[in-house]
Amino acid sequence: MELISYQDEGQFVSGHVACGGCAEALAMRVILNTVGSDAIGVVSPSCSAVICGGYPMSAVKIPMFHTTLESAAASASGVKRALVAQNKPDTTVLCFAGDGGTYDIGLQALSSAAERNEDILYICFDNEGYMNTGGQKSSSTPLDAVTGSTPAGKTTRKKNLIEILAAHRIPYIATASPSHINDMRAKIEKAKAIRGTKVIIVLIPCLPGWGVADNAAVRTARKAVEAGVFPLLEIEDGVNYRLSVSEKGDSIESYLKEQKRYRHLDADHIARLQAETDFEWRRLQQRVADSPARNP
Amino acid sequence: MDMRANARGVLLSGNQAVAYGVLLARPDVIPVYPITPQTPILEQIIELHSEGRMKAELLTPESEHSAMSACIPASLTGARVFTATSSQGLLLMHELLHYASGARSSIVMCNVNRTPASPWGFWPDQLDSLAQRDTGWIQVYSESPQESLDGVIQLFRVAETANIPAMICHDAFYVSHAVEPVEIPSQLTVDEFLPPFKPDIRLDTTLGRSFGAPADQRNWNNTRRDLDAAMATVPDLVSEAGRLWGDLTGRHYAPLEEYRMEGADVVIVTMGSMCGTVREAVDAMREAGVKAGMLKVRLFRPLPMAALRQALEGVPCAIVLDRNYSPGTGGILHQELKSVLFNMKNAPRLHGLMAGVGGVNVSPAKIGELVAQYRDKEPQVGAIWVD
Incomplete structure (x- = not known):
């Protein structure tokens, strides 16, 4: 095992109320430390809003504005414009939202902010469902996953938000995982230096929602990356694709086995999911190969 | 200059x-x-x-x-x-x-x-x-x-x-x-x-x-x-x-505006553009010897309750013109006025008329007719469609 030494900047402190073993707290810590103190946060109702802490306590050092579920990108736009009007254009405006607040109810406001290329850093903590309300499906829930509202497994695919965002041609889109924190940190640093709309989707295996063991969140996230289910990528200007982890393993089975939400799947189902994953991986490879930056 | x-x-x-x-x-x-x-x-x-x-x-x-x-x-x-x-x-x-x-x-x-x-x-x-x-x-x-x-x-x-x-x-x-x-x-x-x-x-x-x-x-x-x-x-x-x-x-404003309310025995209470029409109607009625006035509610929230009670105390009759309809109760300003005037001594008889709902035109002449029709009547609990 390789140990990573991590220099904490004290931007996210103990006393937060994440579930024991939740990787979202780890991701928030890395993100907040990397963003630093010259930042204002906007958070919509989600696990991250709860993790920040209830009034009058806050586990987050920067000021946070808690907004409504569908409004993170719109409220962040308002904060940024107000800072610009007050001659503070360099302050980072950081958004935290869940997948419900991003893929579903918040997509309209996010699309609009992206179309206007608002100068915000939008983080979606993607735990593939409404996990803070007890585990219902969202449009980010993957095919076949069991949730409270898909008891027999979801019959449709996970929404491909990354390509929807890429179609907006915003300067920066990335995916990140709590299993690859150096990669996450590098992406935050890169995004922070770019003016315009930046969106980073962070995979967060939900311990109760996915049926993952308390000590297995990071391992599960790592397996999602390694199996190619959740590729770590960057997209610049909506067209230049780059993979941070450019190889994938042959099988998704080890990833699925970590989770109770896929426990009902038989070999045929697993083979179908494997074929879906392989197909998407090949499409992604093609996008990387076709990127204008590689074909000047 | x-x-x-x-x-x-x-x-x-x-x-x-x-x-x-x-x-x-x-x-x-x-x-x-x-x-x-x-x-x-x-x-x-x-x-x-x-x-x-x-x-x-x-x-x-x-x-x-x-x-x-x-x-x-x-x-x-x-x-x-x-x-x-x-x-x-x-x-x-x-x-x-x-x-x-x-x-x-x-x-x-x-x-x-x-x-x-x-x-x-x-x-x-x-x-x-x-x-x-x-x-x-x-x-x-x-x-x-x-x-x-x-x-x-x-x-x-x-x-x-x-x-x-x-x-x-x-x-x-x-x-x-x-x-x-x-x-x-x-x-x-x-x-x-x-x-x-x-x-x-x-x-x-x-x-x-x-x-x-x-x-x-x-x-x-x-x-x-x-x-x-x-x-x-x-x-x-x-x-x-x-x-x-x-x-x-040189343009003074207050939460409420009283228009020709001195000695009025009927006061029309309303808001917004309707006030302009009511001013004309009041002038015409005064000219015809009817002691009519208007109370314009400029500040609706918070409702200036004390000022409203003070303005309407001792007025024999007040007619609310509501350009809105709240299903199940009627005109909203009428409801608000009823609650403000409740338990007040010398409160006016209060009529609630829904006039101009949906943008229907209400002329000064129509307002004069409504005053003649309702000023001496006993009020109803609910609101009345009049346009």
Whole structure:
């Protein structure tokens, strides 16, 4: 095992109320430390809003504005414009939202902010469902996953938000995982230096929602990356694709086995999911190969 | 030369007048979404902005919901924030209207009163904003373009002092599109009247304060007690702003306006553009020997309860004209007046008439007929359709 030494900047402190073993707290810590103190946060109702802490306590050092579920990108736009009007254009405006607040109810406001290329850093903590309300499906829930509202497994695919965002041609889109924190940190640093709309989707295996063991969140996230289910990528200007982890393993089975939400799947189902994953991986490879930056 | 005022009026519609009021208030951020019949406000603001006269950050999002979502935290940073909407747009904002007052933002918004669908209609009717009466916004109803311009500037002062968002409402077309001579005050006058906005509690990296984190029952309850205490200061703030503005411009304003109420034995109580029509009707009735007067409710939220009781005490008959219909109860101003006058000695007989709902025209002559018809009648509990 390789140990990573991590220099904490004290931007996210103990006393937060994440579930024991939740990787979202780890991701928030890395993100907040990397963003630093010259930042204002906007958070919509989600696990991250709860993790920040209830009034009058806050586990987050920067000021946070808690907004409504569908409004993170719109409220962040308002904060940024107000800072610009007050001659503070360099302050980072950081958004935290869940997948419900991003893929579903918040997509309209996010699309609009992206179309206007608002100068915000939008983080979606993607735990593939409404996990803070007890585990219902969202449009980010993957095919076949069991949730409270898909008891027999979801019959449709996970929404491909990354390509929807890429179609907006915003300067920066990335995916990140709590299993690859150096990669996450590098992406935050890169995004922070770019003016315009930046969106980073962070995979967060939900311990109760996915049926993952308390000590297995990071391992599960790592397996999602390694199996190619959740590729770590960057997209610049909506067209230049780059993979941070450019190889994938042959099988998704080890990833699925970590989770109770896929426990009902038989070999045929697993083979179908494997074929879906392989197909998407090949499409992604093609996008990387076709990127204008590689074909000047 | 008088540096304080542009002595000659210019011809402006109510919506253009609002935009000029906004210009003079020196806003920092304006998130706004178009909707008929508010759009000329947006267009005039964008014109002033593109001419370089207005320096605000303009934000044109995909919906009124996002516009208000942007307004709230922008205001909380200490920026001066304006927006405008109407009807469906205001209704789409409803969730955020509660949020804006709960977070104690100081936004000023113009709502152009228009019928809410269904069916579709674009007509003057005040149900859209009256239905927001429980959202914790200050509400002022304007009768004319001049009053809308003056009102925007006064409301910034009130909202930024009380830390409560404020809405100035004017009727579709009757005020929004009607063109009248409007006196545009000088920048000097407005700067003297309206100090810069600098709230002590704000979203600021040097302060580290957060807004809106989950609160327990007691703390949530306390936020509403604090809001209530702040709301209680608003009638006086509105009076003070109206007085000071009057001293600077010669145009005085108050939460209520009494028109020819001396010795009146029948008083018409109403809001918005209907007041202009009622003035004419009152003049005609006075000429014919009928002792009629008008009580204009300019400040509707918070309702100036003490002032309303004082104004109507001893008046034999009051007739409320409501250009709105709340299904199940009737006219909203009528309901409010009934509760204000309850248990008052020498309260007037109070009639509630729904006149002009959906933008139906109500003429001065019609108002005269209604007064003749109802002034000596015993009032009904419910409201009556009269148009």
